[in-house]
Each structure stands twice: as C-alpha cells, then as structure tokens.
Amino acid sequence: MGISTRPAVASDEEFVNALTRETMRPYVQATWPSDEEREKYYWINRFQQNETEIIQVDGEDAGRITITRRPGCIVLEEIHIAPRFQGHGIGQMLIRKVLAEADERRIPTELKVLKKNPAQKLYMRLGFGDYSNVTGRLGLGPRN
Secondary structure, X not given: OOEEEEEOOHHHHHHHHHHHXXXXXXXXXXXXXXXXXXXXXXXXXXXXXXXXXXXXXXXXXXXXXXXXXXXXXXXXXXXXXXXXXXXXOHHHHHHHHHHHHHHHHOOOEEEEEEOOOOHHHHHHHOOOOEEEEEOOEEEEEEEO
C-alpha cells in the first residue's frame, strides 16, 4: 500500500467537505443535538486549501490532513481518512510524520478532538495529553 500526500487544490473542496461529513457525522451528532450546531461545526472545519494535503493510497484520494504551522507550534487541525481506508495505520503514520517535524523543530504539537471520537485513544498513545476541556472537545497537547 503506497501512502502519499499532495497539496490540495481548489477542485478538492467538494471531496474534503463530503469526507468531513462522512467521517465525522456520528461524533458530531453525538456531540451537538441541533442541526444549527452541527452545521456550525462543519462550517468551521470546512476545506482550507492552503493548509490541507490530500492523502492518497496507491494514487487514489483517501483522506485529508490539515496542519497549521506556527513559529512556536504545529497544530494538527484535521485528519480524516475515508472509511474504506481506515484501520490500516495511515492516520498513525501521518501523525508520526507531523510529530517528527515538530521534534526536529523542537516545538510542541497540538490538536483538538471531539470527546465522542474514539481517535482520542490513538492521540493519547502517541503522547498527547489533555490540556483543555471545551464544550464537546478535548484539547490535546502540547506534545513535544
């Protein structure tokens, strides 16, 4: 299985926004009762071309990773893997790559995760710790 990333382009917007809804729907529904609150989540987490890379498996678009690189911190904004590609270690491999970059730069890495999202177990295993508790979300990090 060949895993790679490529810079997002404008035409990836529909793929990324649909992927976000597909992968996050159960956790968003479990977190916020109203459609208005759910739509706000999707709007906040919409496609951001400049910070997004498209994850590919054997040349096929399989997910997205959105990273904000600040002078003193790397923020893993979003990582979504299409369901049929989940469970193969793709997310873990890409997160480890981000962590290696942060280690090389000697800066922390942070992320936020919905409390209902089981991915938080992976993040904890990778060394993130709970540092904030915002309604419906956990802030994890700093990890350095």
